[in-house]
Amino acid sequence: DQQVKQNSPSLSVQEGRISILNCDYTNSMFDYFLWYKKYPAEGPTFLISISSIKDKNEDGRFTVFLNKSAKHLSLHIVPSQPGDSAVYFCAAPRGANNLFFGTGTRLTVIP
Amino acid sequence: EAQVTQNPRYLITVTGKKLTVTCSQNMNHEYMSWYRQDPGLGLRQIYYSMNVEVTDKGDVPEGYKVSRKEKRNFPLILESPSPNQTSLYFCASSLGLAGDGETQYFGPGTRLLVL
Numbered sequence: 001d002q003q004v005k006q007n008s009p010s011l012s013v014q015e016g017r018i019s020i021l022n023c024d025y026t027n028s029m030f031d032y033f034l035w036y037k038k039y040p041a042e043g044p045t046f047l048i049s050i051s052s053i054k055d056k057n058e059d060g061r062f063t064v065f066l067n068k069s070a071k072h073l074s075l076h077i078v079p080s081q082p083g084d085s086a087v088y089f090c091a092a093p094r095g096a097n098n099l100f101f102g103t104g105t106r107l108t109v110i111p
Numbered sequence: 112e113a114q115v116t117q118n119p120r121y122l123i124t125v126t127g128k129k130l131t132v133t134c135s136q137n138m139n140h141e142y143m144s145w146y147r148q149d150p151g152l153g154l155r156q157i158y159y160s161m162n163v164e165v166t167d168k169g170d171v172p173e174g175y176k177v178s179r180k181e182k183r184n185f186p187l188i189l190e191s192p193s194p195n196q197t198s199l200y201f202c203a204s205s206l207g208l209a210g211d212g213e214t215q216y217f218g219p220g221t222r223l224l225v226l
Contacts (some may be wrong), residue, residue, distance in 0.1 A: 004153075032212035043115070043201050043217030044154070051212075089153065093210040097142050097161060098169055101153035 003027050004092050006102035014110050019077040021105045023090035028071065030092040034099070035064060035075050038087045047088070048075070080109045113138045115218035117202050123224045124192055132187045132221050134202030142205045143185040144169065144215070145177065147198040154201065160185055161208075192225045199223075 005024045013019045023033075031052045036044035050057040050064045050073065057064050063076045077084055087106045091099040115136045124130055136143065144159040146169075156169030160179040174196055176188040185204075189196060200221045207213035 002153075034212065034214075036217075041219065043203075043219050045217065046214040049212060049214075093212055095210055097144060097159045097205075097209045098156045099154075099209050099215070101155075103151055103153045 002100075002103075003094075004090055004100040004102045006088075006090060006105050008105050009103070010106040010108070012108045012110060013080050015082055016079045019075075019080045019084065019107055019109070021075040021077075021088050021090075021107065023073045023075075023102055025071050025073070025092060025100075027092070028068070032093050033064070033066065033073050034091045035062075036089045036091060036101075038089065038104070044089060077107075080107075082109045082111050085109045113216070115202055115204055115216050117200075117218035117221050119221060120219065121222050123226065125226050126193055127191050130189050130192060130223075132189075132200060132202075132223070134185045134187065134218060135183050136185075136202075136204040136216070137183065138204060138206070138216065139182065140204035140206050140216070141182070142208060142213075143179065144203045144209070145175070145185070145187045146201045146203065147171065148201065148220075149198050157187070157200075192223075194225050197223060197225045 034049040035047040037047045038044040066073045087104045090102045094100045145157040146154040158177040160166045202218040203215040205213045205215045
């Protein structure tokens with residue numbers, strides 16, 4: 001049961017433009033969401049998170065927006081840089097020590 | 112440097128030949144997990160551990176064993192590997208519970224091919 005969904009497997013944007021990565025979820029009880037970034041041949045690394053009591057969290061070029069009524073969150077990267085090219089996973093806590101992960105979106109930033 | 116290490120990074124084996132993938136963290140984290148990543152399925156948890164000698168099943172534990180005899184190490188054991196265990200495996204550790212939104216630190220991954 002895919003409770004966290006990333007419907008776009010890939011996204012290409014020009015350097016300097018905005019990248020918007022989307023994530024939908026089905027369980028309204030999720031109280032925390034996280035984004036992880038993964039480069040080839042490396043493990044995922046934590047990028048940014050958002051609590052369900054907020055609708056926005058910003059960290060430098062990265063901003064996550066949460067729309068609880070739509071059960072949707074998005075990660076905005078502005079401006080996009082070639083080094084941002086990676087696979088991005090959204091995730092939500094599950095049980096004591098587990099996460100629901102989305103299937104990932106591969107971002108390519110074109111110089 | 113704070114890190115999670117896994118060995119080996121790449122492994123090709125044959126059906127039924129027991130293997131162990133090691134995982135070690137140097138951050139004194141209580142919590143450790145094993146995940147597998149498969150195309151179109153994201154990351155799925157295999158087993159997790161909340162402390163030494165405390166382990167529990169994740170979403171896809173069949174065919175795997177784990178042990179946590181020391182806080183820093185959490186090996187993944189495949190007693191009799193099968194081709195459907197061909198996957199990319201990640202070990203992760205965290206200071207607190209992932210369920211509380213605590214950041215997990217992932218190892219670099221082990222790519223396993225079972226023939």
